[in-house]
Structure formats: structure tokens, C-alpha cells
Amino acid sequence: MADTVVTAKDYMNGNPITWCPGCGDFSVLKCMHRALASLNIQPEDTVLVSGIGCSGKIGHYHGGYAIHGTHGRSLPIAQGVKASRPDLTVIAAGGDGDGYGIGVGHLVHAARRNLNITYVVMDNGVYGNTKGQTSPTSPLGYQSSTTPFGNADLPINPLLLAWASGASFVAQGFSGDAKHLENLIAQGVQHEGFSLINIFSPCVVFNKAQGYDFYRQKINYIETPASNAQDYVGVITPPSMPVGVLWKSYQKDSLPAKEPRQSKAEGTDIASYLRSKLA
Amino acid sequence: MKTAALFGLTGQGIETAGEILSNIMRSQGYTHRAWRDFSTIIRGGHTAFEIYISEKGEEAPPPRIETIDIAVVWDDEGAKRYLPRMADSAMLFGSMNTTMVPEENRGETPKLGFNVWSLGVIAGYLGIPFPLLEDSINQHFAGELNQNLAHRGYILGQFKNKGNTVTNKLSDLVTISGNDALSLGAIAGDVRHYFGYPITPASEILENLTKWLPPLGGKTVQVEDEMAAIYAAAGASYAGERTFVASSGPGIALMTEALSYLGATEIPLVIIDNQRGGPSTGMPTKTEQSDLQHLRYAGHGEFARIILTPTDVLDCIAVIQEALNLADYYQCPVILALDLDLAVRRVSLPWVAVEQAIRSVTVDRGPTLLESLPIEDYARFHSVDGAPPVRTVPGIKGGGYVASGDEHDEKGFMEPDFKVVRETHHLRRLHKADQIEYQRPLSIIGNMDAPVAIIGTGSMSELIENLVKRQPEQYKGVLLRQLHPVPVESIVNALSEAKTVIVAEYNATGQIRSMIESALVDRQIHSLLRYNGEHYTLEEFQDSVTSILSAQKELTRG
Numbered sequence: 001m002a003d004t005v006v007t008a009k010d011y012m013n014g015n016p017i018t019w020c021p022g023c024g025d026f027s028v029l030k031c032m033h034r035a036l037a038s039l040n041i042q043p044e045d046t047v048l049v050s051g052i053g054c055s056g057k058i059g060h061y062h063g064g065y066a067i068h069g070t071h072g073r074s075l076p077i078a079q080g081v082k083a084s085r086p087d088l089t090v091i092a093a094g095g096d097g098d099g100y101g102i103g104v105g106h107l108v109h110a111a112r113r114n115l116n117i118t119y120v121v122m123d124n125g126v127y128g129n130t131k132g133q134t135s136p137t138s139p140l141g142y143q144s145s146t147t148p149f150g151n152a153d154l155p156i157n158p159l160l161l162a163w164a165s166g167a168s169f170v171a172q173g174f175s176g177d178a179k180h181l182e183n184l185i186a187q188g189v190q191h192e193g194f195s196l197i198n199i200f201s202p203c204v205v206f207n208k209a210q211g212y213d214f215y216r217q218k219i220n221y222i223e224t225p226a227s228n229a230q231d232y233v234g235v236i237t238p239p240s241m242p243v244g245v246l247w248k249s250y251q252k253d254s255l256p257a258k259e260p261r262q263s264k265a266e267g268t269d270i271a272s273y274l275r276s277k278l279a
Numbered sequence: 280m281k282t283a284a285l286f287g288l289t290g291q292g293i294e295t296a297g298e299i300l301s302n303i304m305r306s307q308g309y310t311h312r313a314w315r316d317f318s319t320i321i322r323g324g325h326t327a328f329e330i331y332i333s334e335k336g337e338e339a340p341p342p343r344i345e346t347i348d349i350a351v352v353w354d355d356e357g358a359k360r361y362l363p364r365m366a367d368s369a370m371l372f373g374s375m376n377t378t379m380v381p382e383e384n385r386g387e388t389p390k391l392g393f394n395v396w397s398l399g400v401i402a403g404y405l406g407i408p409f410p411l412l413e414d415s416i417n418q419h420f421a422g423e424l425n426q427n428l429a430h431r432g433y434i435l436g437q438f439k440n441k442g443n444t445v446t447n448k449l450s451d452l453v454t455i456s457g458n459d460a461l462s463l464g465a466i467a468g469d470v471r472h473y474f475g476y477p478i479t480p481a482s483e484i485l486e487n488l489t490k491w492l493p494p495l496g497g498k499t500v501q502v503e504d505e506m507a508a509i510y511a512a513a514g515a516s517y518a519g520e521r522t523f524v525a526s527s528g529p530g531i532a533l534m535t536e537a538l539s540y541l542g543a544t545e546i547p548l549v550i551i552d553n554q555r556g557g558p559s560t561g562m563p564t565k566t567e568q569s570d571l572q573h574l575r576y577a578g579h580g581e582f583a584r585i586i587l588t589p590t591d592v593l594d595c596i597a598v599i600q601e602a603l604n605l606a607d608y609y610q611c612p613v614i615l616a617l618d619l620d621l622a623v624r625r626v627s628l629p630w631v632a633v634e635q636a637i638r639s640v641t642v643d644r645g646p647t648l649l650e651s652l653p654i655e656d657y658a659r660f661h662s663v664d665g666a667p668p669v670r671t672v673p674g675i676k677g678g679g680y681v682a683s684g685d686e687h688d689e690k691g692f693m694e695p696d697f698k699v700v701r702e703t704h705h706l707r708r709l710h711k712a713d714q715i716e717y718q719r720p721l722s723i724i725g726n727m728d729a730p731v732a733i734i735g736t737g738s739m740s741e742l743i744e745n746l747v748k749r750q751p752e753q754y755k756g757v758l759l760r761q762l763h764p765v766p767v768e769s770i771v772n773a774l775s776e777a778k779t780v781i782v783a784e785y786n787a788t789g790q791i792r793s794m795i796e797s798a799l800v801d802r803q804i805h806s807l808l809r810y811n812g813e814h815y816t817l818e819e820f821q822d823s824v825t826s827i828l829s830a831q832k833e834l835t836r837g
């Protein structure tokens with residue numbers, strides 16, 4: 001449906017953005033729009049489904065179609081859109097609390113179901129929107145109002161979890177490297193299956209310890225995805241903080257569309273079809 | 280009318296035998312209704328199957344009947360259960376295990392094979408031609424042993440056959456359950472995608488659609504839980520595809536967060552609750568109408584919703600189509616409340632009636648725009664004079680918007696001026712379904728001037744309908760189909776000539792009665808309540824109604 005050439009600007013909707021200045025999510029929004037434009041996908045053929053959190057507000061800044069869902073439920077909604085409308089480009093987006101806390105069960109199933117959707121997680125290691133509580137990716141010892149003596153729960157490793165659940169594309173990016181991130185998102189969108197893109201996207205207000213400089217010093221760039229389990233686990237095991245496409249395999253979408261959709265309007269006689277199904 | 284019962288142990292194939300009997304009667308053109316003691320099938324132990332068969336030429340299947348013409352039981356447990364219900368105790372048959380069954384009615388039968396033998400007994404008694412039985416048994420159970428067992432049973436049953444015959448009436452019947460009816464109606468209503476999570480008594484819908492949708496280019500997805508089901512359905516509906524969800528109490532509880540989300544975002548969706556005994560996991564295989572108050576109030580915050588309650592199997596076919604249309608028009612959750620008995624009850628009825636129900640409603644997408652946008656500067660939630668706003672679907676250029684659970688303005692954007700939007704947008708959304716245009720809020724059964732009106736819905740309807748048929752000068756029925764918004768005027772009119780009103784429902788607190796209270800002011804009201812999970816037989820129902828009325832008489836006399 002590439003009737004006109006689109007630019008990232010066509011993806012803006014004029015809604016004033018209310019993230020804090022310096023928030024990593026600005027870059028994610030821009031990179032996503034650039035990636036979509038680079039693939040020349042028309043805005044009206046995209047659906048961005050977001051969760052709840054600062055990151056979840058991203059849906060309000062998308063000039064295509066968007067669904068701003070509830071906390072943790074972006075993946076089921078996105079899969080509902082994709083399963084019923086395979087013609088659309090569907091992106092789910094949200095925070096680390098949204099995707100790895102309250103909604104983590106859906107991640108496992110979305111990965112194994114492998115519908116062609118892209119899941120963009122803005123991981124800031126904190127509950128930004130509720131003012132700085134510990135999140136499922138906060139490091140051990142992380143101090144916040146809910147863990148004043150330091151976080152004692154092991155952080156979730158989303159790259160390992162998604163991969164173990166059967167994700168066919170796993171990547172990690174960084175808000176501070178826009179060019180690289182744009183490319184990752186474009187690859188995720190092009191991948192025919194479920195793709196997880198975990199993005200280090202700093203919260204400059206509530207998680208100052210994990211800011212841009214922290215990531216710049218820690219991340220290591222990976223050029224080619226791992227080709228076997230051992231390599232993959234090696235690459236993603238802390239303290240390594242890899243960015244790049246880390247895993248890519250081809251698996252069949254578990255829900256291929258078989259027949260063209262038929263409805264009464266197209267002249268099928270539904271009643272006689274139904275009669276044939278009954279004893 | 281003839282009624283028959285089969286009672287045995289789980290694992291003896293009682294259910295299959297019942298199905299064979301039902302298939303034979305269907306093939307010969309006899310409308311009927313089947314009932315099974317569903318709970319024991321799951322629990323292990325005893326299980327029962329009952330069938331109520333119409334006379335020749337009757338179109339509507341009978342309701343659940345107390346009086347049993349012939350029963351075949353495996354042990355005395357069954358004899359105890361059915362003796363009090365026999366029209367004639369000489370028609371109780373059983374295996375050699377029984378002591379309470381008349382001696383000449385006992386037969387040698389192995390434990391596995393009892394079902395085939397019993398089928399023979401019932402077929403002999405009903406006058407089903409033996410070759411017909413032979414054929415059906417061959418299709419299910421091969422081997423001479425089975426034929427012999429069936430034959431021995433047949434001879435025994437035939438012995439007590441006082442002129443019953445089954446002859447082919449050459450009419451095209453189909454056997455369907457309430458869940459089948461919902462599945463048929465959904466497809467007729469243009470549903471092509473369905474997301475579900477198994478639960479009794481709604482799994483059948485997921486299973487049906489899994490078979491029936493793919494040839495139409497549709498599909499089902501068995502998702503990870505009910506939250507995923509309703510959110511995926513919301514996604515599909517947002518994307519312009521018609522869908523619905525179906526579950527029972529525990530699943531509906533999980534869907535409640537999303538109900539509020541649908542209310543806020545005005546994404547249309549039909550939600551089916553096949554109510555079973557609660558609270559919690561409760562009685563998963565027993566019928567109850569006890570989620571109604573939950574369905575009415577579930578969800579945080581205030582938003583519009585519609586609740587419909589189909590009255591019988593055929594009605595399910597039409598109501599789900601109407602619900603899909605209403606959801607598209609009002610852009611709010613439309614809830615269908617059934618109860619277990621209606622969902623799983625199997626009735627055999629003329630295909631023409633089913634076809635008529637399928638064709639009775641035309642798909643109407645209301646203000647949904649499926650093609651191009653005729654306006655500029657589209658605002659999704661902009662309403663002209665309170666009319667439902669135009670809803671675009673993805674793919675339409677210039678129609679993009681955000682569906683947000685955060686309070687929003689007419690464009691859909693969050694963080695609006697709350698003082699403004701709460702007085703405008705919020706109130707429109709809240710009150711849009713206060714009055715709905717629905718043609719069939721209730722059905723009146725019988726004569727307007729009958730003194731006693733019985734109100735009920737769901738599985739109760741067949742009892743009300745048949746009681747009215749028995750005593751038309753005494754009773755009339757009001758079968759409720761629109762539970763919320765309460766169709767006050769229709770109810771008041773329906774009751775205008777009634778001296779006494781009985782609200783019959785399967786719960787302990789009179790939920791329907793309190794929901795429709797505003798239509799019942801200044802009236803003598805009685806509640807008929809049952810909450811043991813068992814669907815009434817017609818006779819039990821009649822007795823319960825009678826005792827309410829005689830208690831009332833006592834009162835007025837005393």
C-alpha cells in the first residue's frame with residue numbers, strides 16, 4: 001500500500017508530548033517513526049498498542065492508529081489486532097514494569113505464539129510513572145521507597161525469558177544511540193514473527209544511577225546474532241550488556257490465514273454452510 | 280410425549296447411548312430435549328441421561344419433565360432415584376445388580392455393554408424399528424456381542440410396549456445446544472475471529488468455532504487466560520473485526536478490568552457469561568443465575584452497558600446477532616447472560632426454525648466506517664447531538680486515533696481539561712445507552728388477563744412457557760430478554776392486568792427482582808428462588824409456584 005512516500009513527520013499527530021525533558025522515551029518514539037518511514041509503511045496501516053506507565057503514553061504521540069491499553073495488557077491486544085487483521089503492521093510498546101511485571105505472563109505466550117508483531121520495551125529499571133518504585137529489572141540492592149534497604153529480588157532477564165519462551169527475534173537497544181536503535185526497530189518490524197526489542201531508555205528523574213553515561217560505559221555492541229544456545233546465553237549473561245540483534249530464527253507463525261475471509265456481504269450463503277456443520 | 284431415563288456409572292458410556300437415542304429420534308423427525316446429569320460425569324460415580332420426546336407433529340421440544348415413562352438403571356441407586364418419578368413402576372428396568380427393579384424387568388448385562396443393552400430396552404419400549412437401532416449401534420460399537428446385547432434388551436423392552444411406534448416423519452431436524460446456537464448466531468452475525476480460554480460451560484463455543492471458522496477464512500486462538508481473551512477481542516474489535524468472548528463466573532471475574540476499559544474507550548464488544556453455581560469455582564457443572572448483579576455493576580468507574588438474557592436455544596441465535604449490532608451502534612459492552620442449563624441443553628428441532636432464526640437479523644455495523652473517511656479533521660469521540668460518534672478502523676487514511684483508557688478529549692488524547700470533558704464527553708458516554716432501541720425487550724406468553732404473571736429468563740423460560748400452556752386461565756409468562764437498561768415501560772405494560780407477580784430465578788437473593796424493581800412498584804411480588812444447581816422439572820416448578828400461591832392465600836385469609 002506504499003502509495004506515497006512517507007517521512008517520520010507523517011507519523012506525528014501534533015499532540016504535545018509530556019515526558020520529562022531528557023527522558024529516554026523521546027528517542028524511542030522518534031526511532032520508531034523513522035524506522036516505519038524507512039520501510040515506507042503508511043501511518044494508517046500501523047497500530048501501536050501501548051501499556052500503562054510513562055512509556056505507555058507513547059500511543060498518544062503516534063499519528064497512525066493507536067490503542068492505549070491497561071497496565072500489562074498491550075501484548076494480548078496487539079495479538080488480537082494482528083490475528084484478525086494480518087494486513088496491519090502491529091507494534092506493542094510499554095515499560096519494564098508493564099511488560100516484565102504485571103504483564104509478564106503474556107510475554108511468554110506471545111513469544112511462543114510467534115505472531116508477526118514487534119514488542120518495544122522501554123526499560124528504565126524503575127516504575128517511572130508512579131514515582132520511582134523498584135521494578136522487575138531494577139538491579140539487586142536498588143534502593144527506592146519500596147525497597148529502602150535495597151532490592152533483594154533477582155532482576156528479570158528479559159532477553160533470556162523471551163528466548164526461552166521461543167521468541168524468534170530478540171534484540172536490545174539504547175535510547176542514547178538513535179541511529180542504531182532505528183535500525184533495530186526496522187529489523188524487528190521486518191522480521192516475520194514475534195520480535196522483542198528491549199531498550200535501555202533512561203528515566204532521568206527517578207533512576208539517575210542508570211542514566212545515559214552509565215549505559216554508554218557498559219553496553220557492548222554485537223554485530224551478528226548468536227547461532228546457538230550456548231553462544232546466546234553467553235552473550236546475554238551479566239555483566240555483559242549487549243546491544244544489537246542477539247537472536248534471530250525463522251519459525252512459522254502459529255496462525256497462518258488459510259482462506260480469504262468470507263462474509264454474507266460477499267454472497268456466501270451462511271445458512272446453508274451452517275446447516276452442513278450440524279447433525 | 281414420551282420420556283426415558285438411563286442411569287449408570289461414569290465410564291459405562293451412558294452419554295454415548297443417550298446420544299445414539301437422540302440421533303435416532305432426530306432422524307425420524309421427533310423433536311425432543313435431552314438432559315444429562317452433567318456433574319457426575321466430571322466427578323466420577325453415577326451419571327444419568329434423560330430425554331423428553333414430543334408427540335408426532337409437535338414442533339417445539341418439550342421442557343424438562345418430572346414423570347418418566349421408562350427408566351433403565353444399573354443399580355439400586357438408580358432405582359431409588361427414578362422410582363418416585365415413574366409414571367408406572369412396572370416400567371423400571373435394570374441389570375441383575377438391582378433388587379428394587381421388578382424381577383421380570385431385569386436382564387443379564389456386563390458392566391461394559393450395559394449402555395447398549397439399555398438402549399435396546401428403551402428402543403423396544405418406544406417401538407423404534409430394530410434395524411434402525413442395529414445400524415446406529417454398528418456405527419458406534421462394532422461386534423456381534425453388542426448386537427446381541429441390544430437385541431436381548433430390545434425383546435425385553437418390547438414386551439412392555441403397549442402400542443408405541445416410531446415412524447419416520449420425514450422432517451429435517453437438527454440437534455443443537457445453547458452454545459451451538461450462540462456459535463451459529465455469531466457466524467451469521469459476521470464473527471470470523473474468536474479468542475477463548477476453556478471453562479465449563481462455555482468451552483463448547485471455542486470448540487465449535489475452531490471447526491467452523493477456518494473454511495470461512497476465520498480462526499480461533501486458545502489464549503493463556505481470560506484477560507488475554509478479552510483484550511485480544513478488544514484489539515480485533517478496534518481493528519474492525521467482529522468478535523465476542525464467552526466464559527463463566529471465574530473467567531468473567533478476570534475480564535472485569537477490561538470491561539471498564541471497553542467502557543472508557545467505546546470499543547464495541549459482546550461478552551457472554553454462561554453462569555454456573557458460585558461463589559468462586561462453586562458448582563462448575565450446575566446451573567445458576569447469580570452473576571447478574573455482578574454483570575450489572577462490574578468494573579471501576581461509571582460507564583454504559585447493555586445486558587441481554589436469551590430465553591431459549593433458538594433465541595440465542597437471534598440475540599447474539601442483535602447484541603453484535605447493538606454493540607456496534609452504542610459502542611459499549613453488550614453482555615449476554617445465560618445459565619448453564621440453557622448453554623448445554625440439547626434440543627432437537629426443525630432446521631427451518633433454526634434457519635429462520637439465523638436469517639432473522641441483518642448485520643448492521645452502525646456508525647462504523649469500514650472504507651474511506653468523508654470528513655476532514657476527524658475526531659473519534661465527537662458526537663453530533665448525542666448520536667454515537669463515527670468509528671474508523673485501521674487502514675482508513677486520516678482516521679487514525681488513539682483508543683485510551685485514560686480519560687481523553689474528543690480526539691482521544693489524554694490529559695485533557697477534565698472540567699470540560701467530564702461535563703461533555705464523559706456524560707455522553709455514560710448515558711448513551713440509558714434508553715436503547717431494542718425491539719424485543721421481553722416476550723409475553725399466554726393471555727394478558729391471566730391473574731398470575733411469572734417473570735423469568737434463561738433456562739427458567741421453558742418452565743414458565745409450559746406452565747402457562749398447562750394452565751392458561753391462571754398464568755401468563757413474561758420472559759425477560761433485556762435486563763439492563765431495565766425496559767420499565769414494557770414490563771409495566773406486560774404486568775398491567777396481573778393480580779400477583781412471581782419472579783422466578785436461580786439464585787438465593789432475588790437478583791432479577793431487585794434489578795427490575797423500578798418496574799414492580801405497588802405490586803404484590805413473590806420470589807421463587809432455587810440455588811441448589813438443579814434445573815426444575817416442569818412438575819417441580821408447577822408445585823413450587825402453587826405453594827407460593829397457597830401461602831399467599833393463607834396469609835390473606837389469616
Ligand SMILES: Cc1ncc(C[n+]2csc(CCOP(=O)(O)OP(=O)(O)O)c2C)c(N)n1
Binds near residue numbers: 052055071097099126
Ligand atoms: C492494574 C494497575 N496497577 C497499578 C497501576 C499503577 N501504575 C501505573 S504505571 C505503573 C508502573 C509503570 O512502570 P513501567 O511499566 O516500568 O513504566 P514507566 O513509567 O517506567 O515507563 C503502575 C504500577 C495501574 N495503572 N494499573
Ligand code: SF4
Binds near residue numbers: 020202205
Ligand atoms: S518520570 Fe522518568 S520515565 Fe517518566 S517521563 Fe519522566 S523521565 Fe521519563
Ligand SMILES: [Mg+2]
Binds near residue numbers: 053095096125135
Ligand atoms: Mg519503567
